[in-house]
Amino acid sequence: MNPDLHCHSTVSDGALEPEALAQRAADNGVTLWALTDHDELGGLARARAAAGRIGLAFVDGVEVSVSWANETVHIVGLGVDPGDQALGRGLAQVRSGRDTRAVEMGRQLEAVGIPGAYEGAMRYVSNPALVGRTHFARFLVEAGYCRNVADVFARFLAAGRPGFVPHVWARLDEAVGWIRGAGGIAIIAHPGRYRFDALERDAMIDAFIDAGGRGIEVVTGSHTPAQYLEYAEVARQRGLLASCGSDFHGDRESRIDLGGLPPLPAGLDPVWEALP
Ligand code: AMP
Ligand code: MN
Ligand code: MN
Ligand code: MN
Numbered sequence: 001m002n003p004d005l006h007c008h009s010t011v012s013d014g015a016l017e018p019e020a021l022a023q024r025a026a027d028n029g030v031t032l033w034a035l036t037d038h039d040e041l042g043g044l045a046r047a048r049a050a051a052g053r054i055g056l057a058f059v060d061g062v063e064v065s066v067s068w069a070n071e072t073v074h075i076v077g078l079g080v081d082p083g084d085q086a087l088g089r090g091l092a093q094v095r096s097g098r099d100t101r102a103v104e105m106g107r108q109l110e111a112v113g114i115p116g117a118y119e120g121a122m123r124y125v126s127n128p129a130l131v132g133r134t135h136f137a138r139f140l141v142e143a144g145y146c147r148n149v150a151d152v153f154a155r156f157l158a159a160g161r162p163g164f165v166p167h168v169w170a171r172l173d174e175a176v177g178w179i180r181g182a183g184g185i186a187i188i189a190h191p192g193r194y195r196f197d198a199l200e201r202d203a204m205i206d207a208f209i210d211a212g213g214r215g216i217e218v219v220t221g222s223h224t225p226a227q228y229l230e231y232a233e234v235a236r237q238r239g240l241l242a243s244c245g246s247d248f249h250g251d252r253e254s255r256i257d258l259g260g261l262p263p264l265p266a267g268l269d270p271v272w273e274a275l276p
Contacts, residue, residue, distance in 0.1 A: 001031055001263070002029050002030050002031045002259055002263075003031060003033075003245075004025060004030045004246050004261065005032070005033075005034040005036070005059060005078060005243050005244060005271070006034065006036045006061070006063070006217065006244075006245025006246065006247050007025075007036060007245065007246055007247065007258055008038065009035060009043045009047070010043075010126040010127070011037045011040055011042045011127050011130065012037035012038040012039070012043075012063075012127065012130045013130070013132045013135060014037070014248070014249045014250060015249060015250025018035060018043040018044075018047040018050060019046060019047075019050040021047065021248075021258065022047055022050035022054055022056060022058075023050070023054065024257075025051075026051075026054045026056045028257060028260065029259050031056075031057065033047075033051060033057065034058070034059035034061035035047040035058075036061035036062055036063040036076050036077075036245070037063065037130075038064075039063070039091050039094045039098075040062070040091060040127065040130055041062055041080075041082045041087070041088065041091065042127060044060045044082040045082065059078050059079055059272075059275060060079065060080050060081070060082050060184075061077060061078050061184075062077045062080055062087075062091070062179070062184075063077075063189060064090075064091070064094065064169075064175040064179070065094055065170065066170050067167075067171070068172050068204055068207070069196075069203075069204070071194050071195060071196065072167075072169060073172065073189075073204065074188075074189035075172070075176060075187065075188065075208075076187040076189045076215075076217070076245075077178075077182070077184040077185070077187070078184055078185050078187060078215075078271060078275060079183060079184045079275045079276055080179055080182040080183060081182045081184075084178075084183070086178055086182070087178045087179070087182040090170065090175070090178040091178070094169055094170050095129045095130060098130065098131050098132065098167075099128070099129075102118055102121065102122075102131040102135075102136075103118055104165045105118070105121075105157075105163050105164075105165050106119075108162055109136070109140075109156065109162070109163045111162070112162045114140070114143075114156075114163075117139060117140070117163070120136075120140075120142070120143060121136040121139045122135070123139070124138045124139060133153070134253075136152070140152045140156065149253045172204070173207070173210075173211040176208065180212050183276070185214050185241065185271060185275065186208070186212065186213040187213070187214070187215035187216060187217060187241070188216045188217065188240075189217050189220070190217055190220045190222035190223065191216055191217065191231055191234070192224075192227040192230070192231065193222050205234070205240075209240075213240075214240065215240055215241035215243050216238075216240045216241070217231070217242075217245060218235055218243065218244060218264055218268065219242075219261050219264055219265075220244065220245055220246070220261070221247040221248065221254055221255050221256035221261070228262070232265040232268055235268055241270065241271040241274055242264050242269060242270055243271040244261055244263075245261070246258050246260055
């Protein structure tokens with residue numbers, strides 16, 4: 001078993017087309033694959049068709065941007081119906097502010113001496129509704145302002161940096177509700193990445209469970225091996241299903257390749273056993 005249940009295509013901020021991702025997943029030995037583009041279902045039909053041609057088991061997924069207590073939290077939905085109308089409408093609403101935000105990011109970067117960043121970022125965007133920080137990061141690397149994508153985030157795009165524009169995304173309970181309504185399982189993505197203290201983290205997990213959320217990513221490209229164990233314990237204590245996914249975006253941008261994660265720690269309930 002080698003499930004990889006979190007990654008991105010050109011339909012959001014990944015560098016590969018859904019078909020190329022399917023091939024890479026199969027080549028790397030993935031046995032169950034999900035595409036989870038940010039706030040967007042538009043790549044799922046292509047991904048499913050490509051996976052079918054290769055004989056790779058596929059799960060329809062999405063990663064919804066949520067605002068909770070002044071922090072952006074990502075909620076992955078697995079096993080969603082890509083034709084579900086309420087989910088589609090909800091995601092369209094989440095996407096709607098991205099362009100204005102990107103224009104403002106361009107203005108702020110110009111103010112610190114980087115002209116043309118909005119136009120530059122848009123050259124990396126395949127889906128105009130889905131411009132995000134990664135597209136800006138690719139432009140800043142290409143234009144020689146930074147060595148790599150991680151460096152761009154540290155200097156310009158993380159919270160508090162000059163190109164960071166705060167944004168209000170979906171509410172946690174809404175996002176979980178859309179995923180459940182579309183027949184899917186809601187999962188807290190990369191919990192180790194949020195700037196919460198222990199109380200805030202527990203409160204977020206309480207609100208997530210109250211809304212009907214059922215899973216948490218334990219093994220992800222964003223976690224250290226120590227965090228695999230930390231969040232395995234959180235999953236056991238809170239009775240959450242455990243998920244795993246590389247969060248692969250592209251060569252030279254992602255620490256972990258598709259299919260490159262170790263197995264889940266023992267004694268967990270894997271989310272894939274709960275998928276229909
Ligand atoms: P956005 O939805 O536009 O705020 O962009 C969020 C995306 O930025 C994430 O899904 C990652 O792909 C990327 N990202 C966020 N923080 C970092 C980081 N420190 N290094 C590299 N990529 C990051
Ligand atoms: Mn991303
Ligand atoms: Mn994420
Ligand atoms: Mn992701």
